[in-house]
Amino acid sequence: MSFAKSFFVLATTAAIMLPAVPSQALAGTGGPRWTGGWSTAVQRPSPGGLPGSSNWSEAGFERQSVRQVVRVTGAGAAIRIKISNLYGTAPLTVSGATVAKAATGAAVRAATLRPVTFALRLDAVVQAGQELVSDPIALPVAALDRLAVTLYFPGATGPATFHDISSATSFRASGDHRFDPRATAFTEKSQSWYFLSGVDVLGRTSRGAVVTFGDSVTDGTGSTLDADNRYPDQLAERLVAAGKPLTVLNSGISGNRVLNDHPLFGERALARFQQDVLDKPGVRTVIVMEGINDITYPDPVVTAGQIIAGHRELIRLAHTRGIRAVGGTIMPFKGNPWLYPDGTAEPFALEQIRDQVNTWIRTSGEYDAVADFERALLSPADPDRLRPEFNDRDGQEGDWLHPNDAGLNAMAEAIDLNTL
Template sequence: MRKLLIAMAAAVTAAALSVPGLPASAGTGRWSGSWGAAPQQPAAGVFAPNWSQAGFAAQSVRQVVRLSTGGAAVRIRLSNAYGATPLKVHGASLARAGAGAALRPGTLRPVTFGHAAATVIPAGAETVSDPVPLPATALDRLAVTLYFAAPTGPATYHDIASATSYRAGGDRRFDPRGTAFTGTTASWYYLTGVDVLGPARSVVAFGDSITDGTGSTQDAANRYPDQLAERLAATGRRLGVVNSGISGNRLLNGSPCFGERASARFRRDVLDRPGVRSVIVMEGINDIGYSLIPGECTSPNPEVSAAQIIDGHRALIRAAHAAGIRIIGGTIVPFKGSYFDVGDREQVRDAVNAWIRTSGEYDAVVDFEHAVADPADPDRLRPEYDVRDGRPGDGLHPNDAGLDAMAAAVDLNSL
């Protein structure tokens, strides 16, 4: 069996690299992002336990993602950005996802790296796989399985996936049934991108928990970038959507729990991704509110002014324009009645939003505040966007319907 799998991997790699059997249009295509997640350093997890600190040994991890656009072939991106030592990935596979951890029959493909089944990713680095000749269409669900024979140490991961990932003992890359994957988590590990080969470009959604999809329905792909991808697919636009939100993220200060500050991670999580045409930025709400919440995850948490937040936005605008990327500013959503609603924090939000709308420094604006605000009380979320399972929400994170309204607020022509 082992010889057979090695032979399969070699055959698929040769086909992918020379691209025979793929549509002729693939030869003139480009790689662009179709799915993504921003990497974070290993942490205990604020909302739920995860596997990042323990890492993996003699285990397979299967992660299910939904593409935003299709192509003639796909490839995966793996990150060891926060690893203290080189990461040995002993093998990987890719397939169309079925129910749970199961795979759809006839779609399982080995993934190789430089013609080899295994790869070593240096500490602080990332790697991209060889092309995998699995044609994909917009909104396809793919399952990526990674096998780690030796202990990995703490794992670079993405905390709030709003999706279920699976773990099994041993090498289960080519197990289509999924019944061995008895462990589950709501985070992603090492996997930070799936690219497609074709004529498409991509837009990156860059932000904090509201972009990340915190509070959206698990495994339903209802984050606002997911719903934006559905709009684009429905209109036939060849534009993928990559989610580079991190829950708890800030413009001006980093955190061991909530990622590096936006200005520090902007190149890696936006500019260095393939095929990026534009980026939608929605950052600043945590800069405004964290001064009220002391703790290890929010430290340092100085009180910041509107002017400081605006300067942070300007740094992102300069970086995007220097890279030839269009940048769209998203207004900060209301938070009246939430744990951020103290003192003059609302005035800071209003001042930042006024600058985003009127300064002309962004190439375009999407008014997320207006999309989700209560018309009777514009500093508060609409009641129907701040309820889950019949209970009041936290006054800060829109529910699925609110995230849908945010996606609907984006002018597709601005992208």
């Protein structure tokens, strides 16, 4: 029996033995249930939103393997992966996939390599505009385990549904290297995720998932590459240390807005809330931090009232599904070179809008709880500016908008775990 075929038999047997559990199985049933363990918000193919950035989404893949490393935030006896062709214009053929515990770089721990099947087949076709969930994969995981998912595309995929700014390295190799535990063949690198949109865990102990929903600060723009130091990552670490069995899912998109779409920065929050929050398995709470890009983008100009109305709709959507909504205040941005081009002028109108939205989040009582990120990050000497220690990057000045790893940790610390 060939290596690939023996893996197929193992995976097929495991898929049959594992119980079929609905994605939205209710807590308290006593049996295992699926909960989101890792996820990302997918976007249309584009050249990328950062100046000078590049990625593989517009060209897509052909006769290539793509290995992507992610960290799950919950424990389980088995996992399953999700492949998204949401923004594809034609069916996507995946000739096969594997998952393993990650080692260093593109290498994986060979003893943990598992094939992935879809309806008991090694290959799969994901229709345009759709997402496909794999069969259960018999790979037990612990919270904060790093996994490597490898996808092989035998033919031209066309432009790829992807997530632009991942703050993680993805790897590409020519040919089929799904079962190759070594890093040698994976000579190309990217800082985006492609087609992979989620990893769910099957377990008995999870009390559900917390979705962090927002823009670049939630996404982790500016955090240390491959360090898992985004604020949702550090929140997950706090929950694990506290013995609270909640997973954390990151649904941030850099540049995202509440009210308006953008070809580089995703669909507006109101349009993507269904797929990026409500449709995630086991969601219990959502932390919303959106609005800074509505305030700072010059076209179209929006008011505090319009942003607040958008937040109210997000709260309503969450509550209709029994999901708790936590409001995150918008952090300072004074000194940002794009907003303060001469280094001194202060856009008072923008600051006033931010203050009005934050006051509403804190005092209206419409959110179930508040995560006061602004107060955790602001400088006591200048409340419209980040603390200098949250802006510094290895002795270099940051952009006064995206907190460094220490600032992102301060955000995670600002969240009362009991509100989740």
